[in-house]
Amino acid sequence: MEDALYGPAGFFVTQRPADHFRTSVHVSGLFARAVAALLLRVDTALGHPADLAFVDMAAGRAELAQAVLRLVPAPVAARLRVHAVERAPRPADLDPRIGWSAQAPAGVRGLLFANEWLDNVPLDIARRDDRGTARYLEVRAADGAERLGAPVRGPDAAWLRAWWPLGAGADRAEIGLPRDLAWGEAVDSLAAGLAVAVDYGHTAAARPPYGTLTGYRAGRQVPPVPDGGSDLTAHVAMDALRGTVTTQRAALRALGVDAGRPPLVLASTDPAGYVRALAAATEAAELTAGGGLGDFLWVTAPVGPRCADLLTA
Numbered sequence: 518m519e520d521a522l523y524g525p526a527g528f529f530v531t532q533r534p535a536d537h538f539r540t541s542v543h544v545s546g547l548f549a550r551a552v553a554a555l556l557l558r559v560d561t562a563l564g565h566p567a568d569l570a571f572v573d574m575a576a577g578r579a580e581l582a583q584a585v586l587r588l589v590p591a592p593v594a595a596r597l598r599v600h601a602v603e604r605a606p607r608p609a610d611l612d613p614r615i616g617w618s619a620q621a622p623a624g625v626r627g628l629l630f631a632n633e634w635l636d637n638v639p640l641d642i643a644r645r646d647d648r649g650t651a652r653y654l655e656v657r658a659a660d661g662a663e664r665l666g667a668p669v670r671g672p673d674a675a676w677l678r679a680w681w682p683l684g685a686g687a688d689r690a691e692i693g694l695p696r697d698l699a700w701g702e703a704v705d706s707l708a709a710g711l712a713v714a715v716d717y718g719h720t721a722a723a724r725p726p727y728g729t730l731t732g733y734r735a736g737r738q739v740p741p742v743p744d745g746g747s748d749l750t751a752h753v754a755m756d757a758l759r760g761t762v763t764t765q766r767a768a769l770r771a772l773g774v775d776a777g778r779p780p781l782v783l784a785s786t787d788p789a790g791y792v793r794a795l796a797a798a799t800e801a802a803e804l805t806a807g808g809g810l811g812d813f814l815w816v817t818a819p820v821g822p823r824c825a826d827l828l829t830a
């Protein structure tokens with residue numbers, strides 16, 4: 518998975534993510550607007566620091582970073598340092614005000630936002646053999662053929678016991694430890710502020726019995742063959758991450774994303790405004806839909822006392 522996604526011929530190194538799938542960032546500008554609103558709440562909570570940071574963690578082509586920079590008021594933009602953190606190379610035409618690095622900057626104050634990062638952090642898969650022993654699943658890169666390897670031991674085994682025990686009805690599990698560690702490092706990179714991870718995920722009450730590893734290529738779901746030709750992704754065990762879990766629906770509503778239809782009277786008093794409001798409501802509905810993006814989970818991890826509860830207002 519590591520090689521297939523991030524090796525020299527890896528999917529994310531050679532491909533533009535937006536050509537293969539749409540994230541909330543691509544679905545609607547309302548998503549960036551909500552993130553910018555959250556950044557302003559963090560700024561206020563931190564007392565308007567001279568150096569406010571917005572870290573677009575696993576930025577893809579930094580579409581979110583660019584939008585947030587455009588959306589914040591000028592006095593905030595003047596204090597804002599935008600960092601795109603990405604394993605892929607910097608796009609040639611990116612706004613020069615946006616920094617680009619493979620590691621999160623250390624010791625900054627502000628908002629770190631990771632949209633659809635952790636599902637692409639490589640992980641191992643465990644399966645039970647005939648005797649009930651959990652073993653690593655090995656996959657041949659050429660064709661995706663599977664076989665069972667060594668028994669799962671040590672920290673991976675402890676993670677399975679704590680978060681995704683194999684047993685009745687659960688024969689196959691995705692070992693989320695690398696995600697927990699990557700997320701913990703990202704949270705710790707902040708000196709103060711809020712870290713948010715958004716992803717499709719699950720919690721202990723509803724682990725998928727056969728796991729979720731799959732591939733995406735050119736907008737279509739394909740078998741997860743690790744040959745570099747497709748995105749490989751597995752849902753995230755969100756409750757194992759440091760922080761508090763909420764749904765995207767609840768988080769976006771708290772940030773003012775409203776899927777309510779505009780009043781019909783607007784159609785006669787301001788037809789163009791009505792059409793704009795209707796389009797916005799349609800996009801908001803897509804971002805918050807049950808069975809779709811609205812079921813995505815947000816994990817929020819405040820760093821320091823001031824940024825707790827910023828999603829409750």
Ligand SMILES: C[S@@+](CC[C@H](N)C(=O)[O-])C[C@H]1O[C@@H](n2cnc3c(N)ncnc32)[C@H](O)[C@@H]1O
Binds near residue numbers: 575699
């Ligand atoms: C599904 S894309 C999401 C892009 C963007 N955040 C969005 O929502 O449109 C996942 C991105 O995470 C990046 N990535 C994965 N692991 C990373 C890491 N450890 N550090 C920085 N970027 C990473 C990949 O290169 C890929 O561009």
